[in-house]
Amino acid sequence: xxxxxxxxxxxxxxxxxxxxxxxxxxxxxxxxxxxxxxxxxxxxxxxxxxxxxxxxxxxxxxxxxxxxxxxxxxxxxxxxxxxxxxxxxxxxxxxxxxxxxxxxxxxxxxxxxxxxxxxxxxxxxxxxxxxxxxxxxxxxxxxxxxxxxxxxxxxxxxxxxxxxxxxxxxxxxxxxxxxxxxxxxxxxxxxxxxxxxxxxxxxxxxxxxxxxxxxxxxxxxxxxxxxxxxxxxxxxxxxxxxxxxxxxxxxxxxxxxxxxxxxxxxxxxxxxxxxxxxxxxxxxxxxxxxxxxxxxxxxxxxxxxxxxxxxxxxxxxxxxxxxxxxxxxxxxxxxxxxxxxxxxxxxxxxxxxxxxxxxxxxxxxxxxxxxxxxxxxxxxxxxxxxxxxxxxxxxxxxxxxxxxxxxxxxxxxxxxxxxxxxxxxxxxxxxxxxxxxxxxxxxxxxxxxxxxxxxxxxx
Amino acid sequence: xxxxxxxxxxxxxxxxxxxxxxxxxxxxxxxxxxxxxxxxxxxxxxxxxxxxxxxxxxxxxxxxxxxxxxxxxxxxxxxxxxxxxxxxxxxxxxxxxxxxxxxxxxxxxxxxxxxxxxxxxxxxxxxxxxxxxxxxxxxxxxxxxxxxxxxxxxxxxxxxxxxxxxxxxxxxxxxxxxxxxxxxxxxxxxxxxxxxxxxxxxxxxxxxxxxxxxxxxxxxxxxxxxxxxxxxxxxxxxxxxxxxxxxxxxxxxxxxxxxxxxxxxxxxxxxxxxxxxxxxxxxxxxxxxxxxxxxxxxxxxxxxxxxxxxxxxxxxxxxxxxxxxxxxxxxxxxxxxxxxxxxxxxxx
Numbered sequence: 001x002x003x004x005x006x007x008x009x010x011x012x013x014x015x016x017x018x019x020x021x022x023x024x025x026x027x028x029x030x031x032x033x034x035x036x037x038x039x040x041x042x043x044x045x046x047x048x049x050x051x052x053x054x055x056x057x058x059x060x061x062x063x064x065x066x067x068x069x070x071x072x073x074x075x076x077x078x079x080x081x082x083x084x085x086x087x088x089x090x091x092x093x094x095x096x097x098x099x100x101x102x103x104x105x106x107x108x109x110x111x112x113x114x115x116x117x118x119x120x121x122x123x124x125x126x127x128x129x130x131x132x133x134x135x136x137x138x139x140x141x142x143x144x145x146x147x148x149x150x151x152x153x154x155x156x157x158x159x160x161x162x163x164x165x166x167x168x169x170x171x172x173x174x175x176x177x178x179x180x181x182x183x184x185x186x187x188x189x190x191x192x193x194x195x196x197x198x199x200x201x202x203x204x205x206x207x208x209x210x211x212x213x214x215x216x217x218x219x220x221x222x223x224x225x226x227x228x229x230x231x232x233x234x235x236x237x238x239x240x241x242x243x244x245x246x247x248x249x250x251x252x253x254x255x256x257x258x259x260x261x262x263x264x265x266x267x268x269x270x271x272x273x274x275x276x277x278x279x280x281x282x283x284x285x286x287x288x289x290x291x292x293x294x295x296x297x298x299x300x301x302x303x304x305x306x307x308x309x310x311x312x313x314x315x316x317x318x319x320x321x322x323x324x325x326x327x328x329x330x331x332x333x334x335x336x337x338x339x340x341x342x343x344x345x346x347x348x349x350x351x352x353x354x355x356x357x358x359x360x361x362x363x364x365x366x367x368x369x370x371x372x373x374x375x376x377x378x379x380x381x382x383x384x385x386x387x388x389x390x391x392x393x394x395x396x397x398x399x400x401x402x403x404x405x406x407x408x409x410x411x412x413x414x415x416x417x418x419x420x421x422x423x424x425x426x427x428x429x430x431x432x433x434x435x436x437x438x439x440x441x442x443x444x445x446x447x448x449x450x451x452x453x454x455x456x457x458x459x
Numbered sequence: 460x461x462x463x464x465x466x467x468x469x470x471x472x473x474x475x476x477x478x479x480x481x482x483x484x485x486x487x488x489x490x491x492x493x494x495x496x497x498x499x500x501x502x503x504x505x506x507x508x509x510x511x512x513x514x515x516x517x518x519x520x521x522x523x524x525x526x527x528x529x530x531x532x533x534x535x536x537x538x539x540x541x542x543x544x545x546x547x548x549x550x551x552x553x554x555x556x557x558x559x560x561x562x563x564x565x566x567x568x569x570x571x572x573x574x575x576x577x578x579x580x581x582x583x584x585x586x587x588x589x590x591x592x593x594x595x596x597x598x599x600x601x602x603x604x605x606x607x608x609x610x611x612x613x614x615x616x617x618x619x620x621x622x623x624x625x626x627x628x629x630x631x632x633x634x635x636x637x638x639x640x641x642x643x644x645x646x647x648x649x650x651x652x653x654x655x656x657x658x659x660x661x662x663x664x665x666x667x668x669x670x671x672x673x674x675x676x677x678x679x680x681x682x683x684x685x686x687x688x689x690x691x692x693x694x695x696x697x698x699x700x701x702x703x704x705x706x707x708x709x710x711x712x713x714x715x716x717x718x719x720x721x722x723x724x725x726x727x728x729x730x731x732x733x734x735x736x737x738x739x740x741x742x743x744x745x746x747x748x749x750x751x752x753x754x755x756x757x758x759x760x761x762x763x764x765x766x767x768x769x770x771x772x773x774x775x776x777x778x779x780x781x782x783x784x785x786x787x788x789x790x791x792x793x794x795x796x797x798x799x800x801x802x803x804x805x806x807x
Contacts, residue, residue: 163764163765164736165766165767167764183807187807326627
């Protein structure tokens with residue numbers, strides 16, 4: 001009998017939610033065959049069976065959230081049962097890098113799977129990957145049932161109340177439901193209660209609300225009014241919501257816009273895309289060009305490739321490029337690690353691989369962490385310019401909007417029609433000022449307009 | 460009566476212990492103990508010393524060098540290897556009005572006189588109404604590659620007896636003041652000198668012949684706010700070392716040196732735990748039923764409302780002290796172990 005336990009998909013992950021059992025009790029399963037799907041703050045993924053055998057017992061139901069290590073199921077094994085790690089598998093075969101392509105190739109026509117994000121990427125499961133805005137995701141804020149003790153479930157140890165915590169809470173009239181625990185596993189420590197006392201938290205819940213949540217009423221009841229439909233927020237949706245709000249409350253966000261003439265890029269791509277696909281086995285979108293242009297600018301302006309840590313600015317000597325990818329259920333940001341060491345071919349391949357596996361929910365937690373800068377590409381959906389929200393703890397996020405033909409002034413003051421694109425960046429004014437941000441963007445623009453990308457494509 | 464003369468020229472031989480202080484006036488733990496003995500022998504004629512090799516030889520660790528030459532062989536008595544007899548002599552002479560200080564060459568050998576210590580000495584006052592001002596002293600503790608016959612921490616066995624105070628100083632000044640208090644105490648005191656500390660630690664020590672440190676009172680060696688370490692003996696020095704590295708990691712450690720193991724100064728211990736809410740009890744005696752067990756129980760019982768984490772004990776296992784240096788180091792709580800325990804507690 002083999003015990004299947006809730007895996008730990010990241011160092012700081014303390015719990016996970018069962019999204020779907022792919023096998024039922026009594027069904028046979030092969031070793032490494034996917035057994036269930038789980039959701040954590042960082043990523044949703046399939047978990048394979050460590051042994052071949054029959055699923056004897058399922059102990060945790062779909063939708064339940066349990067701590068790491070909890071026994072989830074039992075499998076009666078046949079033959080050798082070597083302990084297998086419960087991390088997710090890699091992608092099966094390469095597929096069209098649908099999302100990234102859709103993200104970049106606004107002009108590439110409807111025959112390409114540009115609508116990929118809107119189409120069901122895989123089978124029916126409503127699963128969508130998490131938005132991994134780094135730091136905030138570790139607080140264990142996953143949706144889970146409220147405890148019978150009346151405290152919201154904020155982590156596996158959030159309901160452990162030590163003697164001194166209870167004593168102080170009683171003495172000072174502190175509502176422990178309003179206190180966030182900073183101890184291991186979300187435990188409320190003595191210092192947390194003392195801090196709550198110092199900041200004036202009392203037993204009256206309404207008075208303790210943070211500015212972002214003006215009332216402390218419980219979630220609205222799920223009763224639809226006339227003409228209304230209630231859709232419960234998915235786990236992913238809640239995670240995205242939390243991270244987006246936190247990002248805007250953390251960074252001093254400013255935004256700068258430049259316009260680039262990418263006529264030659266459009267022509268280049270038209271010319272080489274078929275040969276590229278034949279030779280490299282992946283589709284050529286505009287995204288690799290933008291990534292390459294951006295990487296160079298990040299190395300020229302390292303403060304934009306930095307993160308704020310306390311009072312220190314941490315400069316990275318490498319570039320891990322996050323690429324925002326959209327799905328019908330939400331958003332995920334896979335990360336191209338070491339993008340500064342890749343040419344356009346390498347970037348194109350990396351994007352194709354990550355996007356494929358993102359759709360198949362086969363990304364590993366380390367593939368959605370560690371971005372030093374992020375690019376988002378809403379252009380294909382028709383936007384002219386966008387103001388993205390920074391992917392914490394980055395200093396900037398670049399938005400590449402729609403490539404459109406526009407009349408522009410060219411040499412000798414003639415007017416010509418050229419493919420133009422608005423490239424903008426939301427950036428954190430705590431770390432950089434307008435001059436750097438603007439010079440950075442100007443460098444991206446210059447790179448896009450002047451580089452010979454054909455050379456970079458090895459053609 | 461003539462005694463065998465020891466060769467002159469040997470350092471400090473025949474000299475009063477105070478002559479053995481360093482040039483800046485600091486005394487090692489061992490010299491502080493010798494000074495206490497000398498001063499009390501001078502102060503009160505009824506005080507006398509007995510033990511193996513303490514006279515002509517000057518003691519296995521040279522604590523009592525020079526004593527027999529000065530005080531004579533009626534007050535510095537070399538005994539046979541017979542611990543039960545040593546305790547019996549001490550008990551008998553104390554009944555007659557003397558104030559014996561009995562040395563055990565290694566504290567490990569005290570168990571040879573176990574019955575005389577626990578059944579007789581510890582209960583005599585209760586049975587007869589006559590207090591016995593006996594001091595039993597000897598080098599205890601490990602970390603010197605002494606192996607299982609020369610490294611024991613016997614304090615739990617004799618604290619358990621119920622009629623004997625047990626004292627374990629960690630610093631030279633406390634060593635002197637507590638031994639003097641022990642000798643002046645009208646009831647039995649076991650005074651355990653940790654051999655690891657003998658020549659390793661030195662400090663300024665009072666020369667006032669009436670300098671006393673009270674039995675039954677702990678001392679806060681280091682103030683802190685995150686975790687309390689309650690400890691005694693050589694472990695105090697390990698804890699202090701750990702506290703410095705922990706400070707660099709942002710964990711503020713308070714160190715309470717019990718000084719007297721029985722009776723424990725509960726007030727100092729409990730007020731430290733009330734301050735930090737996290738307690739690590741560090742004892743070189745064995746883990747199961749060692750001194751740590753008692754201190755932890757008292758904290759859990761009387762400081763329950765102040766605790767933000769369970770009380771942890773750090774002690775060696777209930778095993779013979781190993782001879783191999785690697786094994787002994789693994790056996791004893793080290794600075795790393797203390798740091799790990801404190802980090803565990805501070806993130807509980």
